[in-house]
Amino acid sequence: MPPSGSELLGQRLSRLEDPPLITGKGRFADDINFPHQLHMRVMRSPLAHAEITGIQTEQAAALPGVVAVWTHDDIADLGPIDFRADKSAEELKAFRQFCLAKDRVRYVGDPVAVIFAEDPYVAEDAEDLITLDLVSLEIIANADQHPGEFQPGLSSEAGLLTHTFGDVKSTFEAAHLVVEVDLQTGRHSGVPLETRGAIGVHNKTSDILELYGAAKIPHRNRETLVRMLGRSPSKIHLHEGHTGGGFGIRGELYPEDVLVLLAAERLGRPIKWIEDRQEHMMAANQGRNQHHKARMAFDRDGKILAMADEFWHDQGGYVRTHGANVPNRTMCMLTGAYKVPTFRAECHFRLTNKTPAATYRAPGRFESTFVRERMMDIAAERFGVDRVEIRRRNLIGPEDMPFKVAFDEPGVETLVFDSGDYPALLNKALKHFRWHELEAELKDRRRTGELVGCGLGVFVEESGKGPVDGARIVVDTNGDVEVLTGGASLGQGFETTMGQITAAALGADFRKITVIHGQTDRIPYGIGAHAARATVMTGSAVNIAALKVKDKALEAASEMLQMPADRLDIEQNVVFVADNPSGPSVTLGEVAKRLAPGSKFLGSRDPGLSAEGFHNTAESAFPYGIHFAVVKIDGETGHIAVERFMVAYDVGRAVNHMLLEGQLVGGCVQGVGGALFEEFSYSETGEPLSVTLADYLVPTMDCAPMVECLVTEDAPSPTNLLGLKGGGEGGINGVGAAIAGAIDNAIGKVGAVTQLPVTPQRMRKILRDLNKSF
Amino acid sequence: MTETHQITLNINGKDYQTSVEARRTLVDVIRDQCGQTGTHVGCEHGVCGACTILLDGEPVRACLMFGVQADGKKIRTVEGLATGDKLHPLQQAFTDHHALQCGFCTPGFLMLAAGILEKDPNINHDDLIAALSSNLCRCTGYANIITAVKVAAEKMRAG
Numbered sequence: 001m002p003p004s005g006s007e008l009l010g011q012r013l014s015r016l017e018d019p020p021l022i023t024g025k026g027r028f029a030d031d032i033n034f035p036h037q038l039h040m041r042v043m044r045s046p047l048a049h050a051e052i053t054g055i056q057t058e059q060a061a062a063l064p065g066v067v068a069v070w071t072h073d074d075i076a077d078l079g080p081i082d083f084r085a086d087k088s089a090e091e092l093k094a095f096r097q098f099c100l101a102k103d104r105v106r107y108v109g110d111p112v113a114v115i116f117a118e119d120p121y122v123a124e125d126a127e128d129l130i131t132l133d134l135v136s137l138e139i140i141a142n143a144d145q146h147p148g149e150f151q152p153g154l155s156s157e158a159g160l161l162t163h164t165f166g167d168v169k170s171t172f173e174a175a176h177l178v179v180e181v182d183l184q185t186g187r188h189s190g191v192p193l194e195t196r197g198a199i200g201v202h203n204k205t206s207d208i209l210e211l212y213g214a215a216k217i218p219h220r221n222r223e224t225l226v227r228m229l230g231r232s233p234s235k236i237h238l239h240e241g242h243t244g245g246g247f248g249i250r251g252e253l254y255p256e257d258v259l260v261l262l263a264a265e266r267l268g269r270p271i272k273w274i275e276d277r278q279e280h281m282m283a284a285n286q287g288r289n290q291h292h293k294a295r296m297a298f299d300r301d302g303k304i305l306a307m308a309d310e311f312w313h314d315q316g317g318y319v320r321t322h323g324a325n326v327p328n329r330t331m332c333m334l335t336g337a338y339k340v341p342t343f344r345a346e347c348h349f350r351l352t353n354k355t356p357a358a359t360y361r362a363p364g365r366f367e368s369t370f371v372r373e374r375m376m377d378i379a380a381e382r383f384g385v386d387r388v389e390i391r392r393r394n395l396i397g398p399e400d401m402p403f404k405v406a407f408d409e410p411g412v413e414t415l416v417f418d419s420g421d422y423p424a425l426l427n428k429a430l431k432h433f434r435w436h437e438l439e440a441e442l443k444d445r446r447r448t449g450e451l452v453g454c455g456l457g458v459f460v461e462e463s464g465k466g467p468v469d470g471a472r473i474v475v476d477t478n479g480d481v482e483v484l485t486g487g488a489s490l491g492q493g494f495e496t497t498m499g500q501i502t503a504a505a506l507g508a509d510f511r512k513i514t515v516i517h518g519q520t521d522r523i524p525y526g527i528g529a530h531a532a533r534a535t536v537m538t539g540s541a542v543n544i545a546a547l548k549v550k551d552k553a554l555e556a557a558s559e560m561l562q563m564p565a566d567r568l569d570i571e572q573n574v575v576f577v578a579d580n581p582s583g584p585s586v587t588l589g590e591v592a593k594r595l596a597p598g599s600k601f602l603g604s605r606d607p608g609l610s611a612e613g614f615h616n617t618a619e620s621a622f623p624y625g626i627h628f629a630v631v632k633i634d635g636e637t638g639h640i641a642v643e644r645f646m647v648a649y650d651v652g653r654a655v656n657h658m659l660l661e662g663q664l665v666g667g668c669v670q671g672v673g674g675a676l677f678e679e680f681s682y683s684e685t686g687e688p689l690s691v692t693l694a695d696y697l698v699p700t701m702d703c704a705p706m707v708e709c710l711v712t713e714d715a716p717s718p719t720n721l722l723g724l725k726g727g728g729e730g731g732i733n734g735v736g737a738a739i740a741g742a743i744d745n746a747i748g749k750v751g752a753v754t755q756l757p758v759t760p761q762r763m764r765k766i767l768r769d770l771n772k773s774f
Numbered sequence: 775m776t777e778t779h780q781i782t783l784n785i786n787g788k789d790y791q792t793s794v795e796a797r798r799t800l801v802d803v804i805r806d807q808c809g810q811t812g813t814h815v816g817c818e819h820g821v822c823g824a825c826t827i828l829l830d831g832e833p834v835r836a837c838l839m840f841g842v843q844a845d846g847k848k849i850r851t852v853e854g855l856a857t858g859d860k861l862h863p864l865q866q867a868f869t870d871h872h873a874l875q876c877g878f879c880t881p882g883f884l885m886l887a888a889g890i891l892e893k894d895p896n897i898n899h900d901d902l903i904a905a906l907s908s909n910l911c912r913c914t915g916y917a918n919i920i921t922a923v924k925v926a927a928e929k930m931r932a933g
Contacts, residue, residue, distance in 0.1 A: 014869050014870055014872070015869065015872070017877070018868070018869040018874065018877075019869070021874055021877030021880055022852075022861070022865040022868050022869055022874065022877070022880060022884065023812070023852065023853070023855070023856055023861075023865065024810070024811070024812020024813070024851065024852035024853040024855075024881055025812065026811075026812070026877055026878075028814065028878060030805070030811075030814075030815065031811040121795070121797065121798070190912070191912060192876070192878070192912055193814075193816045193822060193824055193876070193878045193879045193910060193911065193912050193913075194814070194816065194876070194878040195816075242876075242877065242878075243876060244814075244876045244877070244878030244879075245875070245876040245878060245912050245913055246876075247912070276818055277816070277817040277818055277819065277822075490876065491875040491876025491877065491878075491913055492875060493875065658872050659872065662872050662875060662913075662914060662918065665914070665915040665917055665918075666875060666912075666913045666914050666915040667915075668915060669914075669915030669916065670912070670915075692817070692819055692821065693817050693819070693821040693822055693910065694819070694821050698910060698912060699915075699916075700907045700908075700910065701903055701906050701907040701909075701911075701916040701919070701920070702903050702904060702907040704915055704916045704917070706917055707915060707917065
């Protein structure tokens with residue numbers, strides 16, 4: 001008998017979504033076609049910053065097979081890509097991106113024209129026939145140089161953002177010890193294996209515009225499209241198919257999404273656009289690129305008194321859908337798992353001439369954990385205490401929960417860490433991974449000349465930020481269960497997770513469950529899949545709906561079996577007598593038949609075995625974790641091998657441990673990429689130098705560590721019935737911090753790592769500066 | 775660029791006759807003209823391996839060949855891996871061991887692994903890692919792919 005009921009939660013069930021994906025039956029964006037469709041090609045700016053003085057499209061338009069060519073003038077009535085409703089920021093509006101560049105181009109890759117043709121190869125041919133007249137302007141290469149002008153009279157510093165509490169200045173003056181750092185995180189992105197794609201269709205009968213290839217937040221994007229296109233919400237529908245990885249960057253509303261919709265309506269034919277890899281590397285959102293000058297003050301016992309950080313956030317050419325979300329997340333999560341009495345963070349939010357930036361897995365947190373934990377390592381050295389000990393002295397305790405981080409600025413969100421026992425996780429992890437033995441072994445190896453070391457990073461994550469999500473569950477007369485959600489699936493195992501929660505709460509047969517997501521025409525609201533919300537928000541709504549269906553089924557079955565409902569239970573789709581399992585029983589399908597319209601049995605009941613559930617919350621759920629890394633450096637080449645990586649993570653309540661570990665391991669390896677290999681670099685003239693997968697180095701199998709996981713469920717979240725917290729970002733959050741600490745430890749110089757990624761060249765420079773290279 | 779060539783591709787034992795421009799890549803022909811969309815395009819420059827197929831038994835990048843170059847060749851893609859409803863040991867192991875998340879790189883990994891194991895059923899760990907390192911996965915962190923391929927190799931050896 002397979003596990004059922006509440007014991008299903010946590011089980012390592014194989015995934016509901018796998019069968020089509022392993023047999024070649026997936027429906028990714030490029031697998032979707034419509035009769036009579038046209039193919040869109042985007043012509044992009046070859047210069048990083050220039051004035052557009054002319055665009056000649058006549059030759060391209062005359063090429064056989066080309067149906068239309070558009071520049072900004074052809075869509076002058078269309079406004080810029082708007083911010084999401086929850087990110088509206090009046091002062092940032094001037095920095096938004098038009099779907100096709102207006103007057104100026106601001107990064108290599110900025111769309112300037114689109115071609116619509118019968119064949120994608122012909123559309124690319126036509127691109128070669130367009131002539132651009134561009135007059136180069138001085139570029140703004142980096143956020144930490146003197147600001148320039150975004151447009152005449154408008155500074156490239158879009159905002160000076162602050163988060164503060166308490167009197168930092170006087171605290172620093174009176175401190176026993178002050179640690180200072182100057183740190184940088186490289187420009188990274190999610191780089192999913194499937195590039196983006198968008199297919200726009202205008203249904204002329206119903207006047208509904210349909211967008212296929214949607215992902216992440218279809219419902220929220222519909223809201224934005226409603227504003228931009230002046231349509232009623234019921235006249236735009238987004239459809240998510242299979243999605244080849246998201247990581248925060250896919251599924252935001254981009255210029256191409258709007259262009260295929262507009263063209264589908266204006267040209268009267270379905271429009272298909274599939275991004276190529278080179279485009280992806282210069283067009284899709286990037287992130288992480290920050291320069292921090294931070295300080296921490298301590299008292300004589302090594303307790304934190306204050307933290308201050310001034311940093312420069314490299315936003316790239318425009319402000320996209322998130323507004324200033326990433327710098328804000330950086331600031332509000334900077335204090336991490338520690339008690340910090342006074343705090344000041346100040347962000348120079350600046351436009352540059354690079355691909356625009358937005359959220360990438362653990363946005364602002366990978367960066368802020370790197371900054372904070374670098375300072376903790378240095379403080380330990382200065383106090384002459386162990387790195388673990390300095391952290392232990394400052395951890396928020398279980399007795400402090402719920403722990404508030406409230407900022408003085410009006411309107412800045414107060415964080416309430418809902419639950420957690422951070423010292424307990426630290427103790428468990430040190431024991432589980434045999435940290436002290438490991439340190440001793442590495443010390444011995446260093447004595448023999450090996451450059452090996454270990455490091456750690458402690459962090460708090462956030463998840464399940466509301467406001468609300470709903471689900472509807474329907475059991476059909478065959479006993480098949482449809483779980484209709486407004487969630488989204490980017491490959492993380494959403495269907496399995498929702499299926500498992502449904503099976504546990506309702507007693508349904510897990511393999512008879514179908515989970516629907518990302519279809520705005522099926523359900524009016526949807527939270528999507530972002531910021532580790534799916535399991536917490538949608539999962540909680542699904543749980544509530546499933547419990548209601550169970551009540552309905554038991555009530556009806558009670559009449560069918562002539563047995564009080566409280567003596568019945570449901571397992572594997574069968575309603576049975578709990579204290580007499582071999583007694584009378586009835587299947588969920590039979591119950592559904594009895595509840596069908598026309599059934600004599602129905603009486604005054606509403607027909608159907610179905611229910612809706614909503615999860616409303618004003619609170620987030622905060623998981624937490626610790627990362628440990630062991631590295632070995634090749635002094636000759638500067639190559640850094642990650643020998644071991646260990647992730648300890650408290651998730652409140654795990655729905656499927658196999659999938660959760662999959663998230664932690666996958667996220668961790670992505671973090672290793674960001675810590676050691678991956679970087680979007682640019683030439684002095686703003687040319688992107690990483691536009692292929694041979695230049696932007698994502699980890700391959702031979703350089704990925706075997707990540708060891710310790711998952712605990714010590715601190716269920718009080719914000720939802722199941723105690724769930726998110727698992728999508730805990731694998732990546734502390735990787736930069738832990739690897740930096742391990743490198744320092746290997747070479748015997750605390751604070752040596754000041755910039756991520758630590759490429760072989762940078763490692764060689766660090767060693768040369770220490771006279772340690774061979 | 776309108777001159778076309780008549781070619782025949784044998785995909786998973788079935789002949790597909792089609793006419794293609796010389797410049798059309800093999801992966802585009804397999805997907806768009808033969809309708810076999812299980813093979814994916816990830817980078818179009820031969821780095822990611824999402825488009826890996828078996829061409830006369832050899833794993834190749836279908837984005838780095840033109841359709842005309844495959845005229846008359848025997849091609850195997852992910853659609854041909856299972857026998858009826860019975861999954862190939864690699865497919866079974868991939869789902870049993872959670873070796874896929876988004877599933878976009880999966881067809882390429884399955885065909886790469888099939889090609890490796892058919893050629894050398896007893897391949898040692900280091901050679902296996904070196905060979906599998908030619909494809910990219912962005913979701914899993916690879917550990918479960920290694921496990922799955924090893925479990926499948928064991929099953930395939932046992933017949």
